[in-house]
């Protein structure tokens with residue numbers, strides 16, 4: 402197999418990639434897949450790996466090796482990187498990329514089916530401190546093996562590109578793949594991330610492993626989560642208690658997080674359809690976020706730093722949000738600015754922040770009715786209408 406290759410720069414790394422992948426809207430999987438738009442995904446990965454301890458990284462679905470080679474080259478300490486892919490041509494390119502960046506001594510290569518490779522590490526001392534799963538579509542088929550090959554206190558990072566499934570467009574597929582019913586809502590990307598975390602929690606708990614999410618983002622067409630694993634039954638027990646459901650009432654707008662799935666809105670009594678099970682616990686580690694954001698700033702990862710910054714404080718709020726445009730449209734008023742609503746909420750004693758996973762979402766502990774009242778007041782006291 403052959404392809405016209407070109408050299409590009411990503412971070413401090415040079416990469417040989419198929420020329421066609423730079424111009425196609427959907428990069429081809431043949432002869433090897435490379436998505437230039439996933440640079441920000443890899444930037445976040447380099448930032449998080451740089452600020453956490455650990456000396457081995459496994460890029461088990463490596464493609465051209467873009468992520469693994471960047472880790473070997475850009476993380477400011479020596480990390481031994483293992484790159485695996487069942488596409489022989491991908492591994493040929495990955496080896497060339499290691500040579501191009503003079504990191505061959507930090508890299509090893511494996512041409513194998515991912516689960517077969519990961520289970521070969523099961524029960525051995527060569528488990529990984531960082532393990533990345535970056536599949537086409539759902540990561541579900543790889544998670545159990547990924548956890549088996551990850552060390553105690555390791556970081557497992559997971560991409561899902563079956564976003565429509567997790568966001569409620571195909572709830573029955575979500576139930577099949579993730580054991581959880583997805584639902585469309587004004588905070589469907591957050592729910593999607595929390596369903597993915599629920600799945601990670603379940604898969605880990607089955608192996609007596611607890612999880613602690615560090616960071617997550619919803620960017621373009623994919624979702625991404627980073628979690629720390631703890632190999633202990635007590636930690637797994639703690640994790641499985643962080644599971645529940647979330648429901649949005651289409652009639653009155655109220656949102657509810659609950660231990661069991663709600664069927665009726667607690668506010669107006671109308672029928673609701675809950676999403677879940679979802680992970681309702683913390684989804685970030687503030688200290689890691691802060692340090693990774695500084696690293697991203699220093700490296701001029703201009704798109705990654707805002708992604709990390711946007712997450713700061715998210716765990717102070719319930720696992721849902723309200724959509725300002727939707728509130729205005731229900732109230733039949735013109736758009737209000739996020740900042741003015743936020744100031745008004747604050748003067749009423751409610752903190753708030755921009756929802757990091759949705760376009761015009763507002764996170765607050767205020768009820769929907771309280772938030773809507775404040776939006777109404779903001780609108781009537783505005784000298785002119787604002788765009789969000």
Ligand SMILES: C[S@@+](CC[C@H](N)C(=O)[O-])C[C@H]1O[C@@H](n2cnc3c(N)ncnc32)[C@H](O)[C@@H]1O
Nearest residue numbers: 462463464467468486487488514515535536537
């Ligand atoms: C989305 S691409 C990875 C992109 C890469 N991580 C990057 O940042 O450029 C997914 C890769 O997984 C490989 N792959 C898919 N299923 C696999 C399996 N079961 N075992 C091993 N490799 C697999 C594909 O050949 C492809 O190269």
Ligand SMILES: [Zn+2]
Nearest residue numbers: 650653666669
């Ligand atoms: Zn209601």
